[in-house]
Amino acid sequence: MISEGIPADRGARSLAGAFAAIDAMAETAVEDLRKMVAVDTSFPPGAGYDAFADVMEQLASPLALNCERVIVPEELWRAPGSHGSRTNLVARRRSGKPVLGLYFHVDTVPPAPGWATDPLQLGRDGNRLIGLGAADMKGSIAAALLALRGAQQTGLPLAYDPMLLLCTDEEAGLYPGVRYLAEQGRLEGHILNFNGSAMPRIWAGCFGLFTLTVRVHGKPAHAGEQRRSGANAIEAALPILNALAALKPVIAQRTSALPPPPQAAGPLAGSLDISAIHGGQCGGQIPSLVEILVCRRYAPEEDFATARREIEAAIQRAADVLDVEIILTGHLMPTSDPGGPHWPRWQQALSAGFGYAAEDFARWGASGCSDFGWVQQATGVQEVLLTGLGKPDSRIHAPGESTTLADIVALAKSVLAYLAAEFRPELSPEAITPEKDFA
Template structure:
């Protein structure tokens, strides 16, 4: 273990090089066209470590919603290495959000500036893949005996997809043992669960005519202009939604209790100054706490939309849910104390530093819990100042090394063996 921890620090530059290769593949969702190419790279990076591979595609009928912007095969990759030990799943979502306006660097080219590593997905969450590979390589090189056979889960469509890859894998019974989800924070956190979300596509159709026909009565229906009352109604609904608070404990950096959220996430229509626009599409993102029912939150928006569009508007209306993640309930369980201790070793946290909190950010593990796997460990590279989902997202070399050390410790057979619930002589579990 001592030699392997030192090897992780020495090998940090190679981890940055691997991260550069991961970032260079565009896996933005939507649309999610880069999953097969990413699986190719993941196979190439894990094969030297003795992993076998299996690709599983989510059937198109499950993830393809009418009018949704998703496209391309939903290729998930399972990388396994069997020795007969208990299995520990190591989960990554391979998709990123699209690059936001305002990047000062090429989002698909890793930029290293001192300790900082800039690139789309550097923190959420391709950097965690580089960290785990760094840990596994150090264990292999230094002959560290492992307590678990690692199962690497490279999964699709976490960023608001209609049918995330890990959901399909869980429902097919392909996930074994317990799982560490790396879609989390580098902070000393005990995960209390999180909100759900859905994305609702609102499609409004008018009638296209020449823009110069405005002097003729009844010429065309401008979908954008006629939708303005609807946009106003959604804006007015936003503070109503935000008054609904969750009982989940908020993060230490939050300004108050976690609240439900409604966001007009995108609006698109028209294409020419010479034409009355006949189509206007709006995507509303709704984040709902475990105390709310999805059906109620959806009905509230749909009722608001219908009330804001009287028949005299001349518009036809269609709505479609194009993405949905359900809430994740409290995932703590018997493996948490040992994972906590591994995080403390890797990042240098004291036992008293850890706090339990939830989040309005969402996870695809609510679907995994629905299959019966309640416990989920959480770690990652997220920090409030890392600008995840925004321009110039970044992580640091130090955090990648720290996470790698945590993963190495957790997988190692001789680390905190008395806290390992998969060993007969382990103590009963409790949260520190």
């Protein structure tokens, strides 16, 4: 039990008292999430980051967090289909304690066809909260705010100064915000990454991802005159599509030694997907341009440059004499083994919030991606703690994405336990000394 060994005179200022405060204030997290979901931060194009920073400043300021906007220069992230300021928000507290970075990506994927409700209006079905980004990962931001609100209301002494990193362009962006922060030396302490699941997981790392935009150019003409003067770009792109389709099963045979999730049917493997096609305008006009978005997930054992050349070579062979452009529009490096000295304490904190037993935990990776490969490369720090709200039934990136209030509360308690000075100090590499006098 969390209250075990805590003197009664600490009262509400104990972790048990803060947990009770979280339970009592749970509905504030729902309202926070409602405000966040209402801001369209879908990427591409990534045009809503300034508006989202406005909302987060309003939510963070009452928690005594000082906010600073850090903007990624446009020349670093500019790519077809992207526009708007890349505004990252750093909200932090400074008291001289060790720093815990709380990382969130604020972008979502665009809403897929098939939503039964407005994806930008938080819906509620009993305990379930439904909206774009509810699980990935605006609900996690709401959980962290709830944790800090519980600490503030009860005066709970913390072992770490929290630093919220609210970052842009994780969803396959060319230059994610956390990469820029890392390369600018703006990261401190160790980091808790919320781009994961609400499950008893010990993170083993993840795949990398890159996207290529393939532009096939034709010649516009009246549809009735195409034999004399036109060149149909969509029809010209068919050999390229066939070449990519032929390459797909070849890549799928390349498996990784990264341990797969418990629910996986087999080893994790590379993948190639044709994710989007755009071209043409009307029936009376020969289409002059078609754009194909190609998505490649690659294992930590693979080399990015080699994987990219393989796809580009297949496209060029199929294109023959066509006018074709191939543009790198997104890249996330693989995250190598993120284990480190803080993981045992974080595992205990997850158990405190969600009620997991030690035997529930398993170590596994994912073919899903993270922008923390860039952080590892820029900082030389391998350790990354992982958490989040993802579950098999969360429908992340699909219509009806959702989380539950119960999981938001449990995650808030896990975060607060890890921040608290009194929680398992013997497991802290910083040699935390619990405060004896709460007066």
